Amino acid sequence: MSEKNIVLIGFMGTGKSSVGRALSREMGIPVLDSDRLIEELEGMTINEIFARKGQPYFRDAETHLLKDLKGRKERFILSAGGGMPLREENRPLMRALGTVVLIDSTVESLARRLSRATDRPNIRGEGSLEDRIKTLLDERMPIYLDAADLIVKNEGKSVRRLAGEIRNRLN
Numbered sequence: 001m002s003e004k005n006i007v008l009i010g011f012m013g014t015g016k017s018s019v020g021r022a023l024s025r026e027m028g029i030p031v032l033d034s035d036r037l038i039e040e041l042e043g044m045t046i047n048e049i050f051a052r053k054g055q056p057y058f059r060d061a062e063t064h065l066l067k068d069l070k071g072r073k074e075r076f077i078l079s080a081g082g083g084m085p086l087r088e089e090n091r092p093l094m095r096a097l098g099t100v101v102l103i104d105s106t107v108e109s110l111a112r113r114l115s116r117a118t119d120r121p122n123i124r125g126e127g128s129l130e131d132r133i134k135t136l137l138d139e140r141m142p143i144y145l146d147a148a149d150l151i152v153k154n155e156g157k158s159v160r161r162l163a164g165e166i167r168n169r170l171n
Contacts, residue, residue, distance in 0.1 A: 006078070007077075007098050007101065008077065008103060009084065009101070010144065011082050012082040012114065015162065017033055019079075019103060019163050020079035022162075024077055030076050031076065031078075034062060034084060035081045059087055066084075066094060070093065070097060085144055091143075095149070099149045102151045102152070103154050104154065106155060107133050107134045111130045114133065152165055152166055152169070
């Protein structure tokens with residue numbers, strides 16, 4: 001088994017948090033959720049951070065978090081926010097932390113999972129949810145692919161099965 005940390009990336013709704021928790025149980029190492037850590041540090045929700053301080057402030061907070069995690073001695077799994085890899089300086093920071101695993105899903109699956117989400121500021125707006133997801137995903141996928149060491153598809157798989165696949169592929 002690789003002794004490196006695991007950094008889970010992908011679009012919102014791909015299952016990074018759920019898969020991170022399942023991997024944590026299987027591997028016996030803690031999972032950290034970047035959005036929850038930032039919410040704790042800031043004392044407000046992601047929506048509140050976006051509304052009060054703006055997206056650039058939030059992206060700065062993500063970069064600061066990655067730099068802080070670099071000094072952590074204990075092994076961990078990081079469930080990264082969907083936009084974290086977008087900042088160019090974050091990609092080498094994530095790679096320095098561990099193996100970067102992209103969880104990939106189709107637009108249709110993402111729309112199904114995100115249809116009732118109220119805590120996702122980047123998918124609000126005009127047009128259909130699928131169209132907004134497709135537009136963002138088209139912009140982000142080349143960046144996700146650039147950041148990833150390993151890619152797994154999250155279609156028709158349970159969280160447990162996907163976690164097992166990641167664990168096996170890291171061996």
